[in-house]
């Protein structure tokens with residue numbers, strides 16, 4: 001996976017919430033850090049076309065996110081902080097199956113893929129559960145499985161551990177560490193990202209530090225701690 005942002009600005013209400021950002025993202029684990037309201041969510045939402053640039057260009061594996069939105073969305077999965085709106089079907093397995101509908105798989109194969117995705121996160125037993133009965137942590141894991149079943153090349157996590165208890169936080173951490181797919185993670189959980197390949201610090205819509213996580217975290221603590 002290779003994502004490129006060239007001279008990207010995002011303007012809202014006459015204000016640049018991202019300002020002339022240039023980045024090439026190709027490491028397997030990338031953290032995005034920064035204070036509240038600095039532009040982190042806006043930055044990662046650019047990667048799957050949820051937000052399009054007011055100026056400049058964003059491309060994922062050569063596909064322009066503004067022009068090839070459908071293609072880009074198939075390559076880039078998105079796990080939100082609050083999975084409430086991400087699970088839409090009444091039964092967990094239906095929710096995962098929906099994403100695969102376009103593949104027109106035989107029923108047994110579809111079921112196998114769904115179960116495999118759930119089992120990957122230790123929640124195979126939730127396949128036939130009514131979605132509204134899930135706990136917050138289970139919901140987060142189901143949302144993650146529903147993204148992964150689509151086999152995206154890149155998974156973006158926007159504050160994935162904020163609402164979770166220690167056990168589920170560790171599950172999400174392990175999932176991020178182990179998955180072969182590329183991951184870009186927005187987080188205030190500095191321990192989560194310490195072993196990543198790269199950390200980008202955003203402040204007031206600009207990249208203010210881009211480094212290995214160790215020095216980037218030290219810098220972030222010194223300036224915003």
Ligand SMILES: Nc1ncnc2c1ncn2[C@@H]1O[C@H](COP(=O)(O)OP(=O)(O)OP(=O)(O)O)[C@@H](O)[C@H]1O
Nearest residue numbers: 012013017034035036037038039040041042043202
């Ligand atoms: N659609 C919009 N219209 C107006 N302002 C917006 C819009 N989207 C974001 N903003 C503003 O842009 C700034 C950056 O928002 P963003 O959500 O990207 O920040 P963030 O770094 O993810 O914040 P947090 O850590 O609090 O989640 C904030 O001041 C926010 O209020």
